[in-house]
Every structure is written in C-alpha cells, then in structure tokens.
Amino acid sequence: MQIGHQKCVACSNCVPVCPMGAIYVDTSINRATIDYDECVECGTCFRGMSQEHLNPTMVRAIRGLAKMFRFRFEPEPDVCPTGAFVMEELEWPRIARRVFSDPLVEHKSTGITGRGTEEVKTNDVAHRVGIGEVGYVIEFGRPGTGVRFHQIQAMTMALAEIEVTFEPKNPITHLMTDNSTGTLKEDLLNEKIMSAIVEIKTTLSEVKNVLDTIRDVSKRIDTVIAIGVSTRCDEAGEDPLLASLLHELGYTFERSKTNMGLGRVTNVTGEGAVDEHFASVR
C-alpha cells in the first residue's frame, strides 16, 4: 500500500483506521506515511475509507487557515478527502501479506476468500470431523495484533512433534515444505500478516495434549491466538463428549458456530456420498 504524497493533506483520518497502527503523520514532510514493514496489505485504508477527490492544494489552504485560528473542523472520520491511497502490485513473498490479510482476496489453495477455511461449516457434506473426532481452528494474530510466519511455524512445528493431522485443504498447510515437521517456506518467515488459521484434527483422547501444547507455545510467540474446537453432534443434536471434556480441562466457552445439517451433495459429478445417517434426521 502507498500514500500519494502529492494528494495527501495530512488530515490524519487514516491513522486510527489502520488495524496494525502502521500509518502515522510524518511531521517533517507533513504527510501521512506507512511503516512498510508493519503494513499487512489488508486494504482497510484503501477500501474501507470513503473518498471525496477534493483538490489537495485547496484542502491544505483551508486546513492551514483553520489551524492558524485554532478552529476545529470535524470531518467524517472515515473519509480520505483526496483519495490518496494507492494499492500497488505486489510480488512474492510480499503478496502473501495481502492474501492472508485482505478478506476479499481468494486463497488459491482452497478457492475460499477470508481466511480460506471451511472447517465444520460444511461438515454436513464434507465430513471433515466425525463422531469421536475433534477439529481445531488455531488462529494467529487476531484480533488486531498481526503475526509473522515464523511465529506460526513455531506452533506448527510443536504440533507436528505431537503427531497431529494437518488439514490438507488449508492455506497454511499448503505453505508447508514438510508436513511431518510443520516447517513453512523459508522466504515467507519474516512476512507479517493480519491473521492465519492452522487446522488440525485428533481423537478426543488428544484434546488435553493439544491444548496444553498451544498454551505453551503461545507464551513463546509475541502475538494473540484464538482457538476454536469442533466436533460432530449425535442424532439428537447433542454433544455428549467434547463440551464436558473441555469443562473438565477448565475451559469455558460462550459462543459457537453451529452447522445445522441442512447441506447435501447435489453436484451430479460431485465426489463424496450423501450423509444417509443425517438425511433421515432432516
């Protein structure tokens, strides 16, 4: 991302808009400036702010006059008055920042936008997580913190050591050079992104070991981690196993994402079978 200094009027509206805090007004040139190493190319400034396309010289003159008389003008807080942001073409490895930060960019590895994961959202047709199995969605950098790939690698390597199964249809798994060790592509390691999700699956008996490992690694990597844990419900829609196990381990949960089991395979040439067990429930 770049800010056109010919257009910028240093109104500073964009400063609080940046989720990474990477924009500041450089007082030596009186222009908003982006800390290029901290910018994750999420596009929030470029796309999230409305634009007016006013004449920069006129705006600077009015702002200068108001400043002289200590007048306070309260513009709309989400407007760039001159449309100064420019989204530039990116090359590898920096383009990984945009792919993992801008929710409108599709992950080519999975064909999904956002964070590029299906998880149990399509479990009624994809059957990723079965009864007695546990799916984990480990997200790094959210909310509002960001993460570098070497921090994610610290976790994937620790998880590989306890022999979890990495979900193959996942953008981070796609970037691994060796799934058995959890190592990621080396030229990516210092790139900073908004967030990324590692998806794994184990049996119920491994839940404590996995969650302990995540907690231990989170102390070593300077970011935030959000954890989602999923399972398949029984015919009555109950979860008799995972919820009670999590409570036993001292975890509480307020919110969930719930698949209502209304999906079915409809593609004529689609792979996979209709879930007969739940077809009757529907």
Add this chain to the structure above:
Amino acid sequence: MTNTLHRYGKAETFRDDYIIFALPSKGKNDHGALEKLKTFLGICVRHRPANIGASGKSSFRPSASLNPSVHWKRDLEPDFGVVIDGVKRAGTVGAVFDSREKAEACLREVVDADLGLSINISTSVEGAKNVGNACGVPRHSVEYSLGFQDPHDHLPRGQILELATMCGHGMVSFHLVQKMVDLVREGRRTPAQAVATLTRFCPCGVYNPSRALRLLQESHTQH
C-alpha cells in the same frame, strides 16, 4: 465465516446477535449455487436483518465518490438490494439478526426452501441450539470458541474488544473503535453515526449495527 466465531462477550450479550450464513462446498454442492445463495439472502431480507453481506459487499458500504455535503448529511440506512444483486461467486453469504424471534422465523423459511446448502448459525452456544430446536433441526456439528490467549497483553479493554471483534477479519481497528467511543462520549457524534462508521469497514456484512448501537449507548455510563 470463522470471523463470526470469536466475538468477544458473555453469552448473555449475544441476545441481539444471531448470524445465519449459507455456503456451498467446492465439488459437493457448488453447481448452481449462485441462485440458491440469492434465494437464501432474499429469505433473510424478508425477516428484517440488521445487516447482510455477500461477495465482499455489505449493506453498509464506503463510497468512492462522495461530495463535501457528506460531512453534514450521510446516509445511515442499509441497502440490501445491492448486496443480493452483487452475488457473483459461490461463496459464503450471511445475514445478521438482532433478535431470536427473527432468526427463528428466517431459519424456518430456509428449512422449508430446502436449498441443499450448508447453513450455520453463529451466536451463543445455547442460542444456536434453541433456534435449531424451535425449527426442528438438531445440530449437525458445533465449533466452540475458547476465546483468546494473550499472554503478552496485546488486547485492549473489553468494551473495545466487543465492538472491534464483530469484524473478525480485523478490518475494524481498536484505534478507530476507541475514537468513535470518545466522539460519542464527547457528544460530537451520535451513537447511530458512530455505528454506521464502524459497520462500513466490515466488507463481509457481518458487523452487527444493532448490538454495536446498544454497546455504544451503554458506554455513556461506563468508564
């Protein structure tokens, strides 16, 4: 829509936050999904959602060509039609409801429509279960949010987190939320104006303006 799973708050605070979303799975039920997704959104709109989103378009959007009068007069109403017309690819589409009654009525109609798409509800654990049971659909799978692990103290106070995490992709920054909270407390913006500003930054249309309005109004009395 992993981005709706980790909203910050106690279960009770999700009483006005029910997100119903539909998505196809590649290779399973994505053929002909575009029309079904539009049908789904059409059903949702009939039940008066607080926000909807699809294909990177939200019913609250920024504009690339404003004129200066916007600083005195700005449209704060959602535009659902543009979102439905803008569904161009078979991905996730969703609607946010601010009451259990609306969510139940919507899900009931979605069940009757039998679209064959995966339908998910994101809200409190019991909230989703209750809505499903009321419509005669038991849960197929459930994903619990275990919340955030933040041993290095990156996260701000709870009220800021509640407002910011309603865009789980992180497009609503902590700093912007703090600025809007301050503007409301100083009487320089109404809560409705502040909510519209925050909502416009979430391109997926899952930010809940009704819950945000309640939280901002409560902020008048919180410190």
